[in-house]
Amino acid sequence: MLRLLAFLLLFILVVPLIRVLIGAAARALTDFLGKGGSRPRPEIGGKLHRDPVCGVYVSEQSAVKRVKGGETLYFCSEDCARKHGQTMGNS
Template sequence: MFRILFYLIFGILLISVLRGVLGFVARLFSNATVGPERRATPQPEALKKDPVCGTFVAPSTAVRVEKGGQTYFFCSTACRDKF
């Protein structure tokens, strides 16, 4: 019984250590292959103005509505409903 428990704990420890080492190696490898110009932070996405309350929102997180061939972005569904 204790042997099984021991192997179980040992296995979990081994897996977590291996994952840590693999993550470390992967990070080293990606830093080595990606040049400094490609490592630059990605451009922040252009913010869109909520036409109802005037808040600037990121299109990826905004509530979007397509109307008359134009896309409108809202900070919340409440603003979208008011529109």
């Protein structure tokens, strides 16, 4: 009977300890997942396209677009779009 009481006492002491440990583990996991989620992404605004003039990758949203022969070209700046137009000859 004394053994059972001791066991109960131990159980009562151990349960909060386990809870604390689980809480710490959960917090660590949340931290880990949170860090993983906030990792900087290469681009926020959609697909990336290569500027054919300078070779820089630009997002669809921020790119300077030019349609040539039914094909959309993406440039990093008006400057590159103009340069491309010059190298292409007449546009």
